[in-house]
Amino acid sequence: MSSPLALSLSSNLLPLHIVLLTIAAVIVCHVIVGVYRSMASLGFLPGKIMFFSPAMVLTQFVLPRIPWISGGKNMNFVNKYSEYEKLGISVYRVEVTSSRTRFPKPVEEYGALAFFGGNIVVSEGDEWKKYRKVAAPAFSEKNNRLVWEETVQIVEDLFTDVWGDQKTVTVDHCIDITLPLALFVIGAAGFGKRMSWKDTEVASEGHKLSFKQALHHVASDVFIKLGVPHWAMGLTERTRKAQESFDELEKYISEMIQERVAEGAEEKNDLFSNLLKSNSEDTGPNTLTERELAGNIFIFLIAGHETTAHTLCFAFAFLALYPEEQEKIYGQIKEALPDGRLPAYEDRTKLDRCMAAYYETMRHVPPVTFIPKTVAEDTTLTTTTAQGHKVVIPVPKGTLMGIDTAGLHYNPRYWEDPEAFKPDRAGPRSCIGRKFFESEGIAALALFLMRYKISIKEELQFATETFEQRRARVLSARGGITVTCVYR
Ligand code: HEM
Structure with missing residues (x-):
């Protein structure tokens, strides 16, 4: 009751x-x-x-x-x-990208990327300056040369060890080539660890995964780590596996730091060794801790792997769609290397059409589609409408804004005929790994084009499609950490 x-x-x-x-x-x-x-x-x-x-x-x-x-x-x-x-x-003001004090990065949006330690991507202000000072010398000329030489070797290994004597090679999805290619380059020129196209690596003593497996799984499972809270990582088989690869990579990085410190003065030019060297030279209060070193080398992997792999992949797609542009590059390669020898680092300036093809690819399919910024002080941005009227936009302190790279790259105000693929035009971009990518990109493209003509796989079900339909199908992209190519 x-x-x-x-x-x-x-x-x-x-x-x-x-x-x-x-x-x-x-x-x-x-x-x-x-x-x-x-x-x-x-x-x-x-x-x-x-x-x-x-x-x-x-x-x-x-x-x-x-x-x-x-x-x-x-x-x-x-x-x-x-x-x-x-x-x-539309508003595009250079000061938004160039003034880090007025338009800083909303670092809280990137917090999840700090799980190995504080780093250059998730920081701002004095902390960012500290990381940048140690990281910048790592991307040295010697490192660019190493990227080049390792890329040549890795592509040569693909031709000999995997493709053998095949005159025609058909790959359903070119990302299956470019993702491992970019991973091996960052493994060798980033971490000083060579990897093979064949699955021969075994786990080192005290490890459950080989370095290659750990690096590969971390690169592909970074989303799980970003989206799932740490306490939930043990709940499913998939998340447990992802956590295991992160733990394994962290352990490998920590061991590598110990090894390199013990090895002392040995001359190596990978990013990792360069970072340690540059850190040991900075004995002031700015010296990075072991955790910060791990955080930064890890972020090089995340920032440099997919961006590069997808750009290479889309560049292949564009060159297959536009054979006349492919022929122009091939002509330049023949001129630069008339005896058919492998391209040397010194040849890169003679192969500038390869680079132009990448820049035009990245304009069409920017690997980073949104760059968030905040506003540190009340300000205004001025622009003009399509009709030419001046507009002053008040932007109060604390506003969260972003650079819409695809919107910018297709703006006819800056790019004549934006839908057209014209490598003869190229645009600037600010990224610490730019030279790293340029070395890798030119060397890889030159090698592929020296040996193969790239074309779109002919399939019966697509026999009647128009060029526009084919272009849309081949270039269809979806979001990921970078835009990814989904041609099948
Ligand atoms: C196609 C290749 C690449 C593209 C399109 C690309 C794009 C970008 C962009 C747009 C930024 C600026 C982001 C921002 O301001 O928030 C950036 C920064 C950065 N990139 Fe790249 N990147 C590429 C390759 C690489 C490579 C190969 C590495 C390293 C091996 C790398 C490491 C970094 C790092 C560490 C930063 C942060 C720099 C800083 O904040 O000072 N990137 N990248």
């Missing part, structure tokens, strides 16, 4: 649905007021309103396109310039 007190309480309670509706109404009002305030703070700048920011992992990889809620997976790359064209307004 209910007590009188309980009875009187229950008779005073509102029905549950009223309570829930009231809470929902309060939340909706709160959101509407928040959106109105944000719009007012930006001077009612025209544009789309969405509940979830395009910078969020959830929007980038999980949520579909839902009006007012989410722009959908990889929305920046899907929309390219079209949204700005509809609005008649």
Whole structure:
């Protein structure tokens, strides 16, 4: 039997649905007021309103396109310039990319990438300067040469050990070639560890995985680590395996630090050895701890692996789609290396058409589609509409903004005929690993094109497609840590 007190309480309670509706109404009002305030703070700048920011992992990889809620997976790359064209307004100010004090990086968005230790990508201000000072000398001329020589060797090994004497090689998905290729280059020129196309590596003593396996799994499972909280990593077989590879790589990196320190003055030019060397030379308070060294070398792997692999892959796709551009590069290779010898590092300047093809590929398919920034002080950004009217946009301190690289790369204001593939034009880009990628890219492309003509696999079901349909199919891309090529 209910007590009188309980009875009187229950008779005073509102029905549950009223309570829930009231809470929902309060939340909706709160959101509407928040959106109105944000719009007012930006001077009612025209544009789309969405509940979830395009910078969020959830929007980038999980949520579909839902009006007012989410722009959908990889929305920046899907929309390219079209949204700005509809609005008649786009803003690109060089100071947003160049002034780290006024427009710093919202490092909290990258926090998950610090699991091996603080590093150059997840830091700002003095901390970033400290990392940059030690990291910059690692990307030395000698390292670029090493990248070149290792790339030549790795591609040669592919031709001899894997492809043998085959005159024609068909690969369903070129990423199956470029992902391991980029991994082996970063293994050799980044970590000083050579790897083979054949599965011959075994786990070192005290390890469950070989270095190659650990590096490969970490590179492919970084998403799991980013999306799943640490306490949940043991819950499924997949997440357990991912955690194991991260633990293994961390252990390998820690052992390598001990080994290299013990080896002393041995002349090696991989990023890892260079980083240790540059750190030992900086004896001041800025010397990095072992954990920070591990964090930085790990971030080189993450920043340099997929970006490079997907760019190489898309470059192959473009050159297959545009055989006349491929012929121009081939002509230059023949001219630079008339005797058919392997290209040496010194030949790279004679092979600038290879590099131009990459830059044009990256303009079309930027591996990084969104670069988030915050605003450190109240400021304004000035632009002009498509009709030529000047617009001053107030940008208050604390605003989260982002550089939409695909929107920028397809803006006809900067690129004439943006849809066309014209390697003869090239654009600048700021990345510490730029020379690393350039060495790898030129050497790899020159070697592939010396031996093979690249073409799109002919398949019966696609026999009647037009060039535009074929181009769209081959270049279809989805979001990942970098844009990825999904041709099959
Ligand atoms: C196609 C190849 C590559 C592309 C498109 C690319 C793109 C970029 C971009 C856009 C940034 C600036 C991001 C920002 O400001 O938030 C960046 C920074 C960076 N990249 Fe690359 N990258 C490539 C290759 C590499 C390679 C090969 C490495 C290392 C081996 C590397 C290491 C880094 C690092 C450490 C940073 C952070 C630099 C800093 O904040 O000071 N990248 N990259």
